[in-house]
Amino acid sequence: MGLIVQKFGGTSVGNVERILNVADRVQSEKQQGNDVVVVVSAMGKTTDQLVNLAKEISSQPSKREMDMLLTTGEQTTIALLAMALAEKGLDAVSFTGWQAGIMTEPVHGNARIKKINPEAINKQLANGKVVIVAGFQGVTEDGQITTLGRGGSDTTAVALAAALKADKCDIYTDVTGVYTTDPRYVKSARKLADISYDEMLELANLGAGVLHPRAVEFAKNYHIRLEVRSSMEKMEGTVIEEEAKMEQNLVVRGVAFEDEITRVTLLGLADSLTNLSTIFTTLAQHHINVDIIIQSKTDSDTTNLSFSIKTADLLETLDVLESNKELLKYEKIEAENQLSKVSIVGSGMISNPGVAARMFEVLASNQIDIKMVSTSEIKVSAVVKEKDMLKAVQSLHDAFELGAAQQ
Ligand code: ASP
Ligand code: MG
Numbered sequence: 001m002g003l004i005v006q007k008f009g010g011t012s013v014g015n016v017e018r019i020l021n022v023a024d025r026v027q028s029e030k031q032q033g034n035d036v037v038v039v040v041s042a043m044g045k046t047t048d049q050l051v052n053l054a055k056e057i058s059s060q061p062s063k064r065e066m067d068m069l070l071t072t073g074e075q076t077t078i079a080l081l082a083m084a085l086a087e088k089g090l091d092a093v094s095f096t097g098w099q100a101g102i103m104t105e106p107v108h109g110n111a112r113i114k115k116i117n118p119e120a121i122n123k124q125l126a127n128g129k130v131v132i133v134a135g136f137q138g139v140t141e142d143g144q145i146t147t148l149g150r151g152g153s154d155t156t157a158v159a160l161a162a163a164l165k166a167d168k169c170d171i172y173t174d175v176t177g178v179y180t181t182d183p184r185y186v187k188s189a190r191k192l193a194d195i196s197y198d199e200m201l202e203l204a205n206l207g208a209g210v211l212h213p214r215a216v217e218f219a220k221n222y223h224i225r226l227e228v229r230s231s232m233e234k235m236e237g238t239v240i241e242e243e244a245k246m247e248q249n250l251v252v253r254g255v256a257f258e259d260e261i262t263r264v265t266l267l268g269l270a271d272s273l274t275n276l277s278t279i280f281t282t283l284a285q286h287h288i289n290v291d292i293i294i295q296s297k298t299d300s301d302t303t304n305l306s307f308s309i310k311t312a313d314l315l316e317t318l319d320v321l322e323s324n325k326e327l328l329k330y331e332k333i334e335a336e337n338q339l340s341k342v343s344i345v346g347s348g349m350i351s352n353p354g355v356a357a358r359m360f361e362v363l364a365s366n367q368i369d370i371k372m373v374s375t376s377e378i379k380v381s382a383v384v385k386e387k388d389m390l391k392a393v394q395s396l397h398d399a400f401e402l403g404a405a406q407q
Contacts, residue, residue, distance in 0.1 A: 078096070344396055369385065
């Protein structure tokens, strides 16, 4: 007998029938003699709908009130699931984030969990109850309700698993696991039996939407064994743990991609020690997230600087750069949009030289122009034209033998 945390995402609780299906899943875990804590998301697209409702009223609603609004989504689901379990004769109790003792920093919209007081949950578990907790929400020390950022229910589940010392944390979702790449775009994409925390962290940060990056971070720090699996189909999912078994010694384990990227270039920057820090401090003050940065000296005494941003941030970025032209001392701005980032990820890269070289070779032989490159120990990313994105993904997936056909 152990303690299991189960998390069900929005699609998995999208309607009454699916909530009943979740109740079945909880019941079967309970029947195996386990204590169960269930974390749920808002039903279906509820969170998006609530965001849109707010937009109809205000273009800049207060962040405190946004949190108040969005947390109602999860609150609906916990109550309905508790009722569904009661109908099955199971003793269940629902808790909002604050009732569950989830304490966060005092930030609205994207708060981090600071600590969890598990007493209330432990007391109910000791009474034999299934405890259902609203995902994505917490409370500050002075009683303000906060949210953890979009997709944050995963983080609630993993943080609870850590605080309650659960034996396992199962993330039930609308896909059957973590794939070598997005199976909606690449037919030969294959489900991975397991993957390491570090690889998953890279994939999650690179836009593979299957898990919230902070949930993976938590799991890694607290050694929580995670499994991503389907809430509809009864089959094994993908296990995320310290050391994934190096199946077939694959050096690359996944290909991630993200579109809507823009490269901004500042030409003719005066050569000064503090230039870069001034530019990026100014952008950071406006909450503009910069990804890849490339600096190059020109023949004359100036520097050119390119960096990538999300295209959604382009107008604001140009605004900030133009209105600070005096301070930033550049001659000209250029921006190229309709770009994408394609990345290969795998722990095996650490000990295998030549992986980046192979990637560039594959892209070149497919006539794909590389605009920017960045690397970490276990990933290589290339920025390419958006029209080349899927071709790049498919050819890398083939070249690194990730596909089902290669099995
Ligand atoms: N309902 C929230 C969202 O859509 C949190 C979550 O589902 O993880 O982002
Ligand atoms: Mg999610």
